[in-house]
Amino acid sequence: MEKENKTRFVLVHGLCHGAWTWYKVKMRLKAAGQSVTAVDLAASGINMTRLEEIQTLKDYAKPLLDILRSFDSDKVILVAHSMGGLCSALAADIFPRKVAAIVFLAAFMPNNKPTCLCLRKADQKRTTRGLAGHCVRYLRET
Numbered sequence: 001m002e003k004e005n006k007t008r009f010v011l012v013h014g015l016c017h018g019a020w021t022w023y024k025v026k027m028r029l030k031a032a033g034q035s036v037t038a039v040d041l042a043a044s045g046i047n048m049t050r051l052e053e054i055q056t057l058k059d060y061a062k063p064l065l066d067i068l069r070s071f072d073s074d075k076v077i078l079v080a081h082s083m084g085g086l087c088s089a090l091a092a093d094i095f096p097r098k099v100a101a102i103v104f105l106a107a108f109m110p111n112n113k114p115t116c117l118c119l120r121k122a123d124q125k126r127t128t129r130g131l132a133g134h135c136v137r138y139l140r141e142t
Helices: 019-031 057-070 084-094 121-126 130-141
Strands: 008-012 035-039 076-082 099-107
Touching: 008 019, 008 057, 008 084, 019 035, 019 076, 035 057, 057 084, 076 084, 084 099
Parallel strands: 008 035, 008 076, 076 099
Antiparallel strands: none
């Protein structure tokens, strides 16, 4: 029997959103015959993780990492929006054989060169909350 020629998409929402963000895109991809999963990151959408439990980017991305861990050997295309770009990049680093590509849709796209996310040391001391804090922690982990 011939294997179906479906592309598997995993849709990753941005900060303060949820999988619900992708409902129109998800339906259109499914109608085109593709396999689609929209994930709720930690403390987002219907994910019941408490905000206080999220200490690192890996904690925030855990639902995405769990989904990728559960997939067989087929490669996926991650479609990431906003903060979902950092989560998707982390997922691709952890599961390089499972990610065929990442589409950064108005998303953060990390690289290994200094960028605007690399805040001055003085700013890093004052930045302990919010998105900038997550970005600084991500850069320290890599």
